[in-house]
Amino acid sequence: MPGSWMADTSEEEEHPTVPIGLNEMTIPRIALLMSVVTLSSLLVMTSIIGWSVYSFLNDFEDSLDAGDPAVLQVDGRWGWEAHLLFDTCSPLADVWTMPENLSGQDDVFFYPGELSCDWSHQGTGDHAVVVLYNRGGNNVDLMLSLDSTSVVFSESGESTLLLSSFEGNSTFFAPLNLLEDIDEETLLFNASHVTVMDAVVSLEINLMRGTNQEPVHNDEGDSMQVHYRVWDADNESLLDEGDLPVNAGEDSRYIDGFGWSALGLDIGQDRGLLSPGTTHVTLLPPAIAYGGNNEHFLRDSWLRFELEITSLTAI
Numbered sequence: 216m217p218g219s220w221m222a223d224t225s226e227e228e229e230h231p232t233v234p235i236g237l238n239e240m241t242i243p244r245i246a247l248l249m250s251v252v253t254l255s256s257l258l259v260m261t262s263i264i265g266w267s268v269y270s271f272l273n274d275f276e277d278s279l280d281a282g283d284p285a286v287l288q289v290d291g292r293w294g295w296e297a298h299l300l301f302d303t304c305s306p307l308a309d310v311w312t313m314p315e316n317l318s319g320q321d322d323v324f325f326y327p328g329e330l331s332c333d334w335s336h337q338g339t340g341d342h343a344v345v346v347l348y349n350r351g352g353n354n355v356d357l358m359l360s361l362d363s364t365s366v367v368f369s370e371s372g373e374s375t376l377l378l379s380s381f382e383g384n385s386t387f388f389a390p391l392n393l394l395e396d397i398d399e400e401t402l403l404f405n406a407s408h409v410t411v412m413d414a415v416v417s418l419e420i421n422l423m424r425g426t427n428q429e430p431v432h433n434d435e436g437d438s439m440q441v442h443y444r445v446w447d448a449d450n451e452s453l454l455d456e457g458d459l460p461v462n463a464g465e466d467s468r469y470i471d472g473f474g475w476s477a478l479g480l481d482i483g484q485d486r487g488l489l490s491p492g493t494t495h496v497t498l499l500p501p502a503i504a505y506g507g508n509n510e511h512f513l514r515d516s517w518l519r520f521e522l523e524i525t526s527l528t529a530i
Contacts, residue, residue: 294351299332472503
């Protein structure tokens with residue numbers, strides 16, 4: 216009996232004839248053509264791999280440079296700083312003195328040192344905004360963290376947030392969300408470099424319950440109507456007053472700090488149709504005011520905004 220490895224057909228079966236046109240010279244020509252195609256493919260792949268290696272080495276070198284403490288520092292300080300958007304900040308641990316004239320400073324930083332800021336909250340669901348400035352010329356990778364279970368970053372929903380490739384001379388807004396209705400708590404916000412462990416900039420936030428509690432909290436992107444007043448923070452001159460619709464957070468119709476100043480305003484159950492809601496005051500350095508407009512007469516000014524929410528629906 217034949218084994219399973221034997222063919223099912225007889226050895227006498229004729230194999231199909233070679234199709235017309237494929238003579239004995241065709242196979243060498245095809246082989247030659249395939250060799251040329253293969254060689255071309257290898258050259259292309261080699262070029263791609265070479266470029267990838269070159270790019271990787273450049274990126275790796277840049278990352279090493281970015282992790283060099285000397286590169287991360289500006290005038291003996293880490294090149295980034297942070298503050299709470301509310302006008303409630305003072306020198307951390309009283310180790311430095313707040314400038315009498317904010318716009319008259321000649322330093323690259325907005326504040327001479329780290330800050331301690333107060334947040335008068337309206338209960339669970341309330342918001343505040345931490346503003347970070349990269350005052351150096353290099354991109355940095357930062358890990359943002361909060362040493363509290365009561366507050367999280369709105370973007371991540373957690374107590375940590377990775378800020379990768381934070382561009383030099385740029386600004387980042389980090390909204391915070393209050394998870395618990397607490398009476399009082401002091402927490403620490405840290406902006407730490409991901410590879411240089413001691414490169415940390417801190418911000419102390421003092422949470423306390425506000426006296427005028429309103430239950431409806433606006434979220435980022437919500438439209439509302441606000442009454443505003445704005446002063447020059449140095450000479451206390453009133454610059455403007457009026458009513459405007461605004462989207463909480465980023466609002467391209469206005470300077471950066473105006474839309475973010477609206478986040479954290481709260482209102483009653485009537486959504487402001489019968490009575491106004493809460494009021495708070497924010498302080499805007501030139502970077503989030505008119506500093507990007509060299510033609511504006513307020514380009515070097517620090518602005519103090521008082522915002523009162525009058526309706527949670529923009530008119």
